[in-house]
Amino acid sequence: MFDVEKVRNDFPILKRKIHGHDLVFLDSGATSQKPESVIKAMDDFYRNTNANIHRGVYELSVESTGLVDEAREKVANFIGARPEEIIFTRNASESLNLIMYSWGRDNIKKEDAVLISKLEHHSNLVPWQELCRETGAELRIIDVDGEGKLIVKNQKIKNSKTQSEVFIENGLRVRLGSLESLIADGKVKLFSVTGVSNVLGTIPDLAGMLTAIKRKAQNATVVVDASQMVPHMKVDVKTLGADFIAFSGHKMLGPTGTGVLWGRKEILSKMRPFLYGGDMIGEVKITGATWADIPSRFEAGTPDIAGIIGLGAAVDYLENLGMDNVREHEKELIKYALERMSKLEEEGLVKLYGPRDIEERGGALAFNVIGVHPHDAAQVLDSFGIAVRSGQHCAAPLVMSFGVPAMVRATFYVYNTKKEIDYLVSKIREIPKVFA
Numbered sequence: 445m446f447d448v449e450k451v452r453n454d455f456p457i458l459k460r461k462i463h464g465h466d467l468v469f470l471d472s473g474a475t476s477q478k479p480e481s482v483i484k485a486m487d488d489f490y491r492n493t494n495a496n497i498h499r500g501v502y503e504l505s506v507e508s509t510g511l512v513d514e515a516r517e518k519v520a521n522f523i524g525a526r527p528e529e530i531i532f533t534r535n536a537s538e539s540l541n542l543i544m545y546s547w548g549r550d551n552i553k554k555e556d557a558v559l560i561s562k563l564e565h566h567s568n569l570v571p572w573q574e575l576c577r578e579t580g581a582e583l584r585i586i587d588v589d590g591e592g593k594l595i596v597k598n599q600k601i602k603n604s605k606t607q608s609e610v611f612i613e614n615g616l617r618v619r620l621g622s623l624e625s626l627i628a629d630g631k632v633k634l635f636s637v638t639g640v641s642n643v644l645g646t647i648p649d650l651a652g653m654l655t656a657i658k659r660k661a662q663n664a665t666v667v668v669d670a671s672q673m674v675p676h677m678k679v680d681v682k683t684l685g686a687d688f689i690a691f692s693g694h695k696m697l698g699p700t701g702t703g704v705l706w707g708r709k710e711i712l713s714k715m716r717p718f719l720y721g722g723d724m725i726g727e728v729k730i731t732g733a734t735w736a737d738i739p740s741r742f743e744a745g746t747p748d749i750a751g752i753i754g755l756g757a758a759v760d761y762l763e764n765l766g767m768d769n770v771r772e773h774e775k776e777l778i779k780y781a782l783e784r785m786s787k788l789e790e791e792g793l794v795k796l797y798g799p800r801d802i803e804e805r806g807g808a809l810a811f812n813v814i815g816v817h818p819h820d821a822a823q824v825l826d827s828f829g830i831a832v833r834s835g836q837h838c839a840a841p842l843v844m845s846f847g848v849p850a851m852v853r854a855t856f857y858v859y860n861t862k863k864e865i866d867y868l869v870s871k872i873r874e875i876p877k878v879f880a
């Protein structure tokens with residue numbers, strides 16, 4: 445395990461005061477803080493190397509190109525992939541849209557079904573809604589139980605719509621139910637699911653679901669939204685069972701403006717481009733063009749060169765901590781937070797959401813303070829220097845299915861401590877007093 449106090453020293457922002465208090469940053473699920481080494485890598489680039497990549501034979505351009513190639517190799521090694529399978533994007537949303545536009549439009553037909561889950565962030569929901577609306581395919585959604593776990597078997601679902609209910613709205617055919625009921629007819633052509641819920645922390649049983657799906661639809665293509673997964677645990681695409689994964693650099697200590705799409709080489713090589721322009725072409729005539737090989741085919745225009753270099757430095761930082769240690773640290777934090785928060789729940793002060801078994805959840809803690817609007821609760825916490833998010837967390841259908849308009853969410857990462865959780869709990873106790 446790593447020394448969390450040493451880790452904290454690497455993050456300059458953690459020395460900030462907020463409203464006179466030490467900053468307690470509990471919103472890494474939205475974006476993480478950046479260590480000195482990431483900031484320095486970007487600063488060094490702008491001071492010493494800045495030039496466009498793939499554009500010149502002069503020294504600076506050659507060096508810039510080399511730094512981006514190096515970052516691509518680091519990201520590839522980090523997830524067990526080949527460098528040419530790593531596409532740099534702006535964020536996970538763009539990565540998921542790329543799959544939808546470039547793969548989805550050529551492969552999903554009216555008679556097919558696209559399967560997702562109710563846990564999805566809007567970025568892994570809305571693109572598939574739009575694809576299904578365009579193609580006439582059916583959108584199928586695996587429902588969640590009261591704890592926020594995906595419902596696998598057909599069963600009576602408490603607080604949930606009936607099984608496999610089909611409804612049509614705005615030209616979109618939607619079916620909601622258990623995994624078993626949604627895959628039975630073998631029509632699922634694409635399964636796109638989150639690796640870890642950004643709201644409830646739920647970690648779905650990916651391996652079990654993939655086995656069940658492949659039994660019914662052997663050729664189904666699998667996408668994992670790994671935005672809350674790659675930053676927090678060891679991911680190896682060689683054993684994951686996915687054909688594509690999407691994640692954001694900015695949630696894994698890297699800079700904003702960076703995201704990653706990984707896809708199997710055999711699939712990416714057959715896909716058409718998503719964006720057209722410079723750097724993604726083979727040959728251009730006045731009447732048309734051919735496309736570059738992967739990954740360039742999917743990286744039109746000047747990328748966020750400094751950001752990509754910063755992302756490479758973030759990968760170095762995480763590798764140095766060890767991803768198994770990162771996961772262990774977060775498990776300890778979420779276990780401790782659940783223990784402490786459960787006491788408040790027993791006292792009738794808060795309502796907690798999400799699975800209670802820490803093996804089945806990541807470092808996200810969603811809750812509400814009874815009788816207090818989540819935005820008000822978050823504002824009171826902010827007045828004590830605690831940064832938490834409140835709202836629907838870009839997962840409106842999920843949050844609303846718990847019968848509430850919004851939730852407060854604290855998310856933990858490598859620099860968070862049990863002491864900060866104690867502080868959070870003590871300040872949550874004060875919230876009702878503010879509104880008494």
Ligand SMILES: Cc1ncc(COP(=O)(O)O)c(C=O)c1O
Pocket residue numbers: 473474535536537538565567568638640641642669671672692703838
């Ligand atoms: C599970 C999940 N998917 C997708 C996204 C979208 O990431 P980005 O904002 O980097 O596109 C997020 C961001 O919160 C997320 O948590």
